[in-house]
Amino acid sequence: MANSVQELIASRASKELEDGQVINLGIGIPTLVAKYVHTSNIFFHTENGMLGVDDVNEEDIDPNLVNAGKIPVGETRGASFFNSADSFGMIRGGHVDVAILGVLQVDESARIANWAVPGKNIIGVGGAMDLLVGAKKVIVTMTHISKDGKSKILKDCTYPITSTRSVDTIITELAVFKYINGQLHLVELMPDITLEQVIANTEAHFVNSL
Amino acid sequence: MKIYESAREALSCLESGQTVMVGGFGLVGGPLTLIDTLVELDVTDLTIISNNLGEKGEGLGKLLNQKKVKKAIGSYFTGNRDVGEAYQRGELEIELLPQGTLAESIRAGGAGIGGYYTKTSVGTDLAEGKETKVIKGEEYVFEEALTADVAIIRAHMADKLGNLIYYKTARNFNPLMATAAKTVIVEVDKIVEVGELNSDVIVTPHLFIDRIILAKKILTQEGVVEHG
Numbered sequence: 001m002a003n004s005v006q007e008l009i010a011s012r013a014s015k016e017l018e019d020g021q022v023i024n025l026g027i028g029i030p031t032l033v034a035k036y037v038h039t040s041n042i043f044f045h046t047e048n049g050m051l052g053v054d055d056v057n058e059e060d061i062d063p064n065l066v067n068a069g070k071i072p073v074g075e076t077r078g079a080s081f082f083n084s085a086d087s088f089g090m091i092r093g094g095h096v097d098v099a100i101l102g103v104l105q106v107d108e109s110a111r112i113a114n115w116a117v118p119g120k121n122i123i124g125v126g127g128a129m130d131l132l133v134g135a136k137k138v139i140v141t142m143t144h145i146s147k148d149g150k151s152k153i154l155k156d157c158t159y160p161i162t163s164t165r166s167v168d169t170i171i172t173e174l175a176v177f178k179y180i181n182g183q184l185h186l187v188e189l190m191p192d193i194t195l196e197q198v199i200a201n202t203e204a205h206f207v208n209s210l
Numbered sequence: 211m212k213i214y215e216s217a218r219e220a221l222s223c224l225e226s227g228q229t230v231m232v233g234g235f236g237l238v239g240g241p242l243t244l245i246d247t248l249v250e251l252d253v254t255d256l257t258i259i260s261n262n263l264g265e266k267g268e269g270l271g272k273l274l275n276q277k278k279v280k281k282a283i284g285s286y287f288t289g290n291r292d293v294g295e296a297y298q299r300g301e302l303e304i305e306l307l308p309q310g311t312l313a314e315s316i317r318a319g320g321a322g323i324g325g326y327y328t329k330t331s332v333g334t335d336l337a338e339g340k341e342t343k344v345i346k347g348e349e350y351v352f353e354e355a356l357t358a359d360v361a362i363i364r365a366h367m368a369d370k371l372g373n374l375i376y377y378k379t380a381r382n383f384n385p386l387m388a389t390a391a392k393t394v395i396v397e398v399d400k401i402v403e404v405g406e407l408n409s410d411v412i413v414t415p416h417l418f419i420d421r422i423i424l425a426k427k428i429l430t431q432e433g434v435v436e437h438g
Contacts, residue, residue, distance in 0.1 A: 048235045061431055064238055064377055070238070084382050084383045085386050092328065092330060121298060125285055125336065126286045126308075
């Protein structure tokens with residue numbers, strides 16, 4: 001179950017979305033973003049071959065209608081289904097407006113690591129690399145600090161990077177950062193958070209643009 | 211194109227050492243009847259091209275545990291812990307591809323294309339050892355197309371010619387794999403007379419399909435069950 005920190009991050013991420021956009025949501029916190037979107041004019045895309053993902057009630061669950069996290073979903077009016085090559089053609093061809101992704105680490109140049117951990121078997125990548133390369137805008141939703149208390153916003157990622165592309169926006173439970181002209185800018189503090197808390201928990205250098 | 215009574219007969223063409231494409235995204239859209247029969251056959255050293263390798267002890271996971279899989283080519287094996295363990299023990303080769311590359315490589319294989327350049331994975335560990343090329347100022351990595359000896363896939367309905375339609379997100383890799391193997395075997399929920407499928411909604415034209423069986427296993431909310 002999602003906790004209040006995850007809900008806070010998801011709710012803030014939803015404010016980045018604009019009417020008419022096509023959005024791809026990753027697994028974890030990104031999935032929660034959909035419930036904070038209150039317009040029918042935003043279209044959710046999922047890698048396994050669907051545009052027009054919607055919530056589903058327990059009694060309407062169809063085992064053959066799932067999202068990329070293999071979670072049952074519903075379909076909106078005007079939804080469509082397509083094969084995996086067409087689905088990734090949409091992503092890689094630059095037709096998806098925004099990807100919202102979970103990450104393990106992000107570095108000073110807004111490059112992310114979210115697919116492999118050193119010392120563990122590297123046996124899964126899914127659509128992460130495709131989304132990084134193809135989405136017009138990439139928003140990262142993440143907790144600011146790892147379970148062992150270390151900053152996840154680092155000078156350099158210590159885990160293998162997912163792409164050489166820099167993400168556009170980073171949203172944590174402490175702050176919002178934007179990557180502008182090759183620098184990470186702190187643009188917003190989350191409610192009841194101080195600048196000192198953000199500085200203390202962020203290893204990467206950033207420009208204070210509050 | 212021929213309609214077969216049993217999955218075992220339909221799979222009779224399969225031999226040890228061959229490359230097999232298996233449709234589905236996890237269990238959704240997977241040819242569950244054909245997979246369960248494949249597990250019973252005396253064929254080994256298979257190369258499996260599939261997004262996942264089943265779940266722990268389920269579907270293609272059974273085939274892995276029987277040590278019949280020599281190599282797996284796919285994008286996401288993390289869901290089945292046995293895959294990592296077999297890989298660690300040196301019993302299984304893995305070729306990990308970004309999911310979009312997996313799909314596009316199968317599409318290319320089916321369309322007679324030898325390979326193509328993509329920006330996906332450039333500068334990452336997955337591009338190591340692969341040729342790169344700068345096109346219009348941007349770096350791309352070369353990916354070879356994928357083809358197979360046999361594809362086993364799932365569709366919703368077939369007519370007696372082999373034209374196919376699919377159901378919701380059970381489509382995924384199935385129409386691509388239908389184009390990319392020498393022998394394509396499909397299991398379907400229903401076989402109808404020629405002319406009963408609207409020509410405008412047929413997704414896979416019959417020329418791609420070699421063998422059809424009726425599905426005996428279907429995915430329900432309670433898991434995989436026998437039917438019919």
